[in-house]
Amino acid sequence: xxxxxxxxxxxxxxxxxxxxxxxxxxxxxxxxxxxxxxxxxxxxxxxxxxxxxxxxxxxxxxxxxxxxxxxxxxxxxxxxxxxxxxxxxxxxxxxxxxxxxxxxxxxxxxxxxxxxxxxxxxxxxxxxxxxxxxxxxxxxxxxxxxxxxxxxxxxxxxxxxxxxxxxxxxxxxxxxxxxxxxxxxxxxxxxxxxxxxxxxxxxxxxxxxxxxxxxxxxxxxxxxxxxxxxxxxxxxxxxxxxxxxxxxxxxxxxxxxxxxxxxxxxxxxxxxxxxxxxxxxxxxxxxxxxxxxxxxxxxxxxxxx
Amino acid sequence: xxxxxxxxxxxxxxxxxxxxxxxxxxxxxxxxxxxxxxxxxxxxxxxxxxxxxxxxxxxxxxxxxxxxxxxxxxxxxxxxxxxxxxxxxxxxxxxxxxxxxxxxxxxxxxxxxxxxxxxxxxxxxxxxxxxxxxxxxxxxxxxxxxxxxxxxxxxxxxxxxxxxxxxxxxxxxxxxxxxxxxxxxxxxxxxxxxxxxxxxxxxxxxxxxxxxxxxxxxxxxxxxxxxxxxxxxxxxxxxxxxxxxxxxxxxxxxxxxxxxxxxxxxxxxxxxxxxxxxxxxxxxx
Amino acid sequence: xxxxxxxxxxxxxxxxxxxxxxxxxxxxxxxxxxxxxxxxxxxxxxxxxxxxxxxxxxxxxxxxxxxxxxxxxxxxxxxxxxxxxxxxxxxxxxxxxxxxxxxxxxxxxxxxxxxxxxxxxxxxxxxxxxxxxxxxxxxxxxxxxxxxxxxxxxxxxxxxxxxxxxxxxxxxxxxxxxxxxxxxxxxxxxxxxxxxxxxxxxxxxxxxxxxxxxxxxxxxxxxxxxxxxxxxxxxxxxxxxxxxxxxxxxxxxxxxxxxxxxxxxxxxxxxxxxxxxxxxxxxxxxxxxxxxxxxxxxxxxxxxxxxxxxxxxxxxxxxxxxxxxxxxxxxxxxxxxxxxxxxxxxxxxxxxxxxxxxxxxxxxxxxxxxxxxxxxxxxxxxxxxxxxxxx
Numbered sequence: 001x002x003x004x005x006x007x008x009x010x011x012x013x014x015x016x017x018x019x020x021x022x023x024x025x026x027x028x029x030x031x032x033x034x035x036x037x038x039x040x041x042x043x044x045x046x047x048x049x050x051x052x053x054x055x056x057x058x059x060x061x062x063x064x065x066x067x068x069x070x071x072x073x074x075x076x077x078x079x080x081x082x083x084x085x086x087x088x089x090x091x092x093x094x095x096x097x098x099x100x101x102x103x104x105x106x107x108x109x110x111x112x113x114x115x116x117x118x119x120x121x122x123x124x125x126x127x128x129x130x131x132x133x134x135x136x137x138x139x140x141x142x143x144x145x146x147x148x149x150x151x152x153x154x155x156x157x158x159x160x161x162x163x164x165x166x167x168x169x170x171x172x173x174x175x176x177x178x179x180x181x182x183x184x185x186x187x188x189x190x191x192x193x194x195x196x197x198x199x200x201x202x203x204x205x206x207x208x209x210x211x212x213x214x215x216x217x218x219x220x221x222x223x224x225x226x227x228x229x230x231x232x233x234x235x236x237x238x239x240x241x242x243x244x245x246x247x248x249x250x251x252x253x254x255x256x257x258x259x260x261x262x263x264x265x266x267x268x269x270x271x272x273x274x275x276x277x278x279x280x281x282x283x284x285x286x287x288x289x290x291x292x293x294x295x296x297x298x299x300x301x302x303x304x305x
Numbered sequence: 306x307x308x309x310x311x312x313x314x315x316x317x318x319x320x321x322x323x324x325x326x327x328x329x330x331x332x333x334x335x336x337x338x339x340x341x342x343x344x345x346x347x348x349x350x351x352x353x354x355x356x357x358x359x360x361x362x363x364x365x366x367x368x369x370x371x372x373x374x375x376x377x378x379x380x381x382x383x384x385x386x387x388x389x390x391x392x393x394x395x396x397x398x399x400x401x402x403x404x405x406x407x408x409x410x411x412x413x414x415x416x417x418x419x420x421x422x423x424x425x426x427x428x429x430x431x432x433x434x435x436x437x438x439x440x441x442x443x444x445x446x447x448x449x450x451x452x453x454x455x456x457x458x459x460x461x462x463x464x465x466x467x468x469x470x471x472x473x474x475x476x477x478x479x480x481x482x483x484x485x486x487x488x489x490x491x492x493x494x495x496x497x498x499x500x501x502x503x504x505x506x507x508x509x510x511x512x513x514x515x516x517x518x519x520x521x522x523x524x525x526x527x528x529x530x531x532x533x534x535x536x537x538x539x540x541x542x543x544x545x546x547x548x549x550x551x552x553x554x555x556x557x558x559x560x561x562x563x564x565x566x567x568x569x570x571x572x573x574x575x576x577x578x579x580x581x582x583x584x585x586x587x588x589x590x
Numbered sequence: 591x592x593x594x595x596x597x598x599x600x601x602x603x604x605x606x607x608x609x610x611x612x613x614x615x616x617x618x619x620x621x622x623x624x625x626x627x628x629x630x631x632x633x634x635x636x637x638x639x640x641x642x643x644x645x646x647x648x649x650x651x652x653x654x655x656x657x658x659x660x661x662x663x664x665x666x667x668x669x670x671x672x673x674x675x676x677x678x679x680x681x682x683x684x685x686x687x688x689x690x691x692x693x694x695x696x697x698x699x700x701x702x703x704x705x706x707x708x709x710x711x712x713x714x715x716x717x718x719x720x721x722x723x724x725x726x727x728x729x730x731x732x733x734x735x736x737x738x739x740x741x742x743x744x745x746x747x748x749x750x751x752x753x754x755x756x757x758x759x760x761x762x763x764x765x766x767x768x769x770x771x772x773x774x775x776x777x778x779x780x781x782x783x784x785x786x787x788x789x790x791x792x793x794x795x796x797x798x799x800x801x802x803x804x805x806x807x808x809x810x811x812x813x814x815x816x817x818x819x820x821x822x823x824x825x826x827x828x829x830x831x832x833x834x835x836x837x838x839x840x841x842x843x844x845x846x847x848x849x850x851x852x853x854x855x856x857x858x859x860x861x862x863x864x865x866x867x868x869x870x871x872x873x874x875x876x877x878x879x880x881x882x883x884x885x886x887x888x889x890x891x892x893x894x895x896x897x898x899x900x901x902x903x904x905x906x907x908x909x910x911x912x913x914x915x916x917x918x919x920x921x922x923x924x925x926x927x928x929x930x931x932x933x934x935x936x937x938x939x940x941x942x943x944x945x946x947x948x949x950x951x952x953x954x955x956x957x958x959x960x961x962x963x964x965x966x967x968x969x970x971x972x973x974x975x976x977x978x979x980x981x
Contacts, residue, residue, distance in 0.1 A: 030672040034665035034694075042661075058398070106586035109397070110340060114535040115582045117528075118575035125572035128758060136763040137711060138686060143693060150697070223660035224715070225689035227760060230660065234528075238405065245402040267665060270655050275619060277655075278413035285406025286388065293395050308797070315793045360843060413620075421624040422839070423813040427847035432824040443793075443825040515821075516790040517814050517841060525788065560785075560794035567795050568758035568784030 006253040009300075013256055014165065017158055021151055033154055035267050037222060040157040041215045043259025044164035045236070046243035048211035050255045051168055053244065054177075055204045056108060056184035061100055061116035062212050063237035064123045065093040069213025070220040070231045071133055074141040077221070082144040086156070086217040093213025094206050096123070101205040105198055108187075117234070124232035138227035141220040156218045164211045168252040171204075180204060181250075212240070246288055248295030257296050307439050308561065314440060316557030317550070321450030322508055322515075324549035326526045327533035328457060328542065329504035335477040335540035336497035339389055340397065342404040344530060345523025346411040347377045347502040351509020352518035353415065359426040359513075366428055366514050370452070373506040381502025385495050393494075408527075415520035424518045431514060449511040456504065457546065464542070473497055477540050532578045552577060610650040611908045613638075613898070614670035614700070616681035616691075621658030623684045625839055626887040630683060630705055633891030636871075636878050641899040649899065652676060656683075660690035667691050671698040677910040678703065680894050683887070685709035685760065692716055701910040701917075703894050705887065708732065709764060710936070717938040721914050723931065725894055725943035727858075730935065733765050735949035736836065736856060737772050739963055743806065744776055747974050749831065751779045753804035755795060755819065757787035757811035761838070766810070787811050790818040796826045804828075809835045816841050820849040824978060831975035834951075839885055840959075850954040852976030858926055858948045859886035860959055864969070868925035884959075889925040897922055897929060917941070 052059045073089030104115050127133045144152040179200045182190035187197050220226050247258020269277040292298045333341045351373035358364035433444035464470040472493050537544030559573040560566040618627035638649045652674045656663035678701045682688035688707035692715040701721045708729045716722045743749040756762035773780050783795045807830035836856045844850045861872045861882045901916040926948040934942040951963035962972040
């Protein structure tokens with residue numbers, strides 16, 4: 001029942017995000033809404049990364065899934081409208097994940113990480129060279145629903161976060177969790193236990209990539225512009241991995257808390273320290289690892305225990 | 306034929322520096338068991354050290370080679386003692402985040418101190434060239450290649466002849482054995498991590514002459530080093546040189562023979578890596 | 591009566607001069623464009639100090655970092671609008687980030703004084719936005735200025751073949767098609783090859799260029815590529831008569847490197863320019879920061895604030911629309927030459943500050959950069975062929 005005890009926290013965070021536009025935040029309201037938009041997207045990325053990591057696959061391809069989703073949605077949005085375009089983008093990312101997953105089934109740990117990194121770099125070059133992506137010049141993307149509703153982008157990103165949280169919770173509460181954990185700890189043992197390792201790994205990667213693809217799609221509709229270096233950035237993949245470790249791995253609450261704290265912290269540090277704020281950011285990462293080996297949620301566990 | 310040989314020569318020369326940087330990474334990964342994202346930052350330190358001595362003292366980068374080796378060794382040792390040792394029992398992912406945080410910290414410290422500008426040195430031999438019949442070899446790339454090979458050879462001698470070196474290899478091959486043999490694992494780790502940093506530091510000095518010094522100069526080399534180490538097989542120190550050679554040659558061939566190849570160099574580098582990793586995984590049972 | 595009225599006007603004038611005008615500044619102080627961003631900020635702060643010292647207008651800067659990243663720029667911009675409540679924003683250096691700001695800019699409607707963002711896709715994004723003042727030339731201006739130089743090289747020096755090295759990001763490859771076409775129209779034979787910026791691996795491409803034997807080796811890339819290209823061209827035995835490049839900035843220490851000799855490039859400004867505004871700027875900059883800047887973004891930032899102060903003075907108001915009206919008809923001298931706003935060449939935006947004519951060509955000669963083209967800006971004749979050919 002460990003995971004149920006986190007439910008109040010989870011609901012609190014989600015409720016906070018849902019009601020953020022209506023909270024009396026005074027002059028900081030609009031700013032916090034923008035920050036909240038990106039926190040939701042990057043937290044969804046982190047949750048989707050964690051979902052994949054629970055099978056032992058350290059994905060550095062999340063930047064690529066993000067980019068595939070962003071370009072898929074961005075290219076289609078002017079023709080078919082916002083929601084179908086987002087779904088299409090997610091499917092493109094999912095197709096990429098199935099392609100990557102099916103050839104890298106036998107790679108583990110760092111080998112998988114490097115292979116997924118290589119996959120991501122190759123895709124970025126493709127986006128740069130292919131004619132229909134706009135190449136190096138970039139791709140303008142229309143705002144969601146023709147820009148009619150000012151809150152549309154925010155609630156799209158909230159939707160992505162909600163989906164990511166739901167998937168993560170489902171994976172945490174269902175027998176899927178045991179299959180994932182067994183696969184992570186030892187594939188051979190998992191097979192003996194009757195876990196269909198191939199399916200578990202592929203499903204995890206597919207679900208993770210769908211969320212990452214949606215994040216990318218919504219991101220493009222907010223920034224209104226995509227370039228291969230931005231959309232397929234390795235930094236995006238690294239951020240998706242940093243947040244869960246920072247917050248607490250293999251859980252739903254960890255990436256959620258990690259995302260809110262870390263993305264929020266970065267925005268805050270940049271505003272108040274200005275020059276060299278990343279020095280402080282790096283130092284905080286180091287300190288958390290040194291003193292909170294189980295991430296931020298380790299604090300909760302310790303207090304209760 | 307001439308073009309092919311020249312291309313192979315270009316690739317060969319580049320492989321030296323790749324191998325040097327990647328060997329450092331392989332040492333910290335194979336011996337200490339740390340995925341060090343901050344490896345390129347030791348390289349960056351070497352490059353800046355070379356630039357600063359050149360700009361302020363007029364010191365030839367050749368002299369900085371030794372200084373950078375020592376300085377990077379020292380910093381590497383300190384990093385090991387202060388940051389790496391406490392997280393050795395922690396899960397791999399925590400260690401990765403720690404080195405990632407260190408990388409951000411060091412890069413931005415450099416940014417704060419020196420700015421993001423690209424900085425270059427100007428030793429007299431920078432563009433010197435050796436011509437052998439129809440072929441040409443840049444003196445600096447050639448020197449960097451020879452020095453890299455020399456250093457790797459010395460490392461090999463150290464690993465096979467000295468007691469500490471043997472201990473290091475023992476750790477690399479079997480992370481449980483040294484405890485059984487009564488080898489001071491901690492000392493071995495410290496030395497390995499220091500050496501890894503030192504190799505990157507020396508490479509940084511070479512790159513300050515071939516390329517430039519800037520806070521981000523290390524990034525692409527960290528990336529490629531990971532690729533090389535993965536191709537060689539984690540912990541396989543001997544495989545690093547051939548792996549570096551394969552990737553450097555692939556790069557050179559692509560940029561010579563593929564139309565528009567200059568823009569595809571990195572994609573091919575990673576494509577080769579991807580295919581090699583996947584291919585090897587499917588071949589082995 | 592007239593006297594009293596005059597006195598009232600004077601009083602009113604004093605009153606608005608006393609209330610500080612808040613100006614938002616959003617620049618990349620970290621990330622890929624940090625060098626240019628910091629240079630621009632230095633210039634902006636210098637000009638604000640000068641303006642405040644005169645007492646004719648009072649500017650209060652609110653600076654935020656856009657991190658050269660849309661995800662950081664958008665919230666930072668919103669904060670300027672809603673928390674700091676500024677009506678005037680100086681910024682927009684990197685094109686991609688500026689594009690991302692087009693949404694919130696249209697939402698909040700500030701007077702937007704744009705320092706960079708040369709890519710003409712940005713022009714499309716801001717099409718029809720009434721308070722968009724773009725100081726920097728557009729990319730088609732850059733192309734036009736370079737082509738003028740190539741025309742001169744062809745006519746006066748008989749140059750016929752150009753080998754182009756272009757980096758494969760947006761900076762290098764956005765205009766490459768146009769370049770090739772236009773150069774061929776001028777009568778050039780063109781060979782163009784992409785490369786990865788910062789890779790330092792040019793030997794293969796340069797070797798291939800050797801068979802083509804170009805008169806001009808032209809690279810469109812970044813500062814990190816300057817030295818490797820100069821070095822490796824010599825090493826592979828490529829002997830162009832001119833090495834010409836157009837990076838946004840040049841490496842520090844390059845001028846002291848003998849390999850930079852006779853390398854030519856394009857810029858909008860050099861600290862050695864002889865016009866009065868530029869000399870005044872360099873002197874003031876040295877006084878405040880203790881050094882001379884080589885980055886043209888520093889005087890660009892300086893120019894924007896100076897023009898804004900003049901417009902505020904002329905408008906006699908802190909209201910953004912009044913200031914915009916005054917700015918639209920402003921004429922002033924700047925370190926780049928005269929500034930006046932007119933509709934852009936494409937007609938998409940209404941207020942374009944500088945055009946192709948602020949660009950000029952320089953050459954590294956005896957350890958410093960000197961203007962060599964066009965004639966009215968040249969302080970030295972172009973050395974053609976350069977020493978890399980004469981070896």
